[in-house]
Amino acid sequence: MQSELLQRSVKLLSVIFLTIFLVGCLHNDKNLVLQTDIGEIPITVELADTPETRRRGLMFRTKMPRDEGMLFDFQETREVAFWMRNTFIPLDMIFIDERGTIKHIHHNAVPQDPTSIPSKYPVRFVLEINGGLAKQYGLKPGDQVRHPRMNS
Template identity: 55%
Template sequence: MAIATAPLAACSDEESRLVIHTATGEHVFEVEVVDTQETRAQGLMFVQELGPDEGMLFDFLDERPVSFWMRNTFIPLDMIFVGADGIVRNVHVNAVPHDPTSIPSDGPVQFVLEIPGGRSVEIGLEAGDRLEHARIEAD
């Protein structure tokens, strides 16, 4: 995956695979996981391109309200806010590059998945859909 401009923690093969289950089927993404304050703060800032099935999974290690912004981010992104159970709580489509406006979760979440802007619409992603990943506890 060629999304980072600076080295971030390498993901195992198991952690790089994420599946989104929607009404339109299963959609497989290759993700980079970030789970420290430093790597979450860097996120996808300064990244110039992201493949259609690539993304970044932010793991906050427990559920809490979170918010993001697009400062120093050069590409539009969809932000998918996900509970510890893997259920999508809310989706923000096409966050605008360089926009400092806060984009909050609609309540506590453990994960945020960032994928290319508009991709969530293409795959039919909606609140209530489910993510499958090595870090997500399945019920």
């Protein structure tokens, strides 16, 4: 009787752990999709969701692969501003609301420029990708972004 109970417990635990693993794979915070007129564009993102990671951002990096970016999550919707101090690569900054709607795009932010770059609207997220890609992808305000943290 105890052996049968132990076997059932092990099976149940195995199912629970497998379910947790699969849900984790489906909600991978590294996967983001830009929905554009030319189709869906997958981007692998690094998350900046703590005060420290948001403050550091992409500073001091000299390159970033074309299909990668950094997603800043401010945990709340508000107006934000960025600058390029200590950032060595040109970036497109895509300002996104909590539902994944692009509100504003700042194209080709100039490396090491200390000028403030405002969101212009309250947003929860900012996606930084290599400068020039937003235009190549045809991104525009109103386009959608899919990510597990967005309430689309």
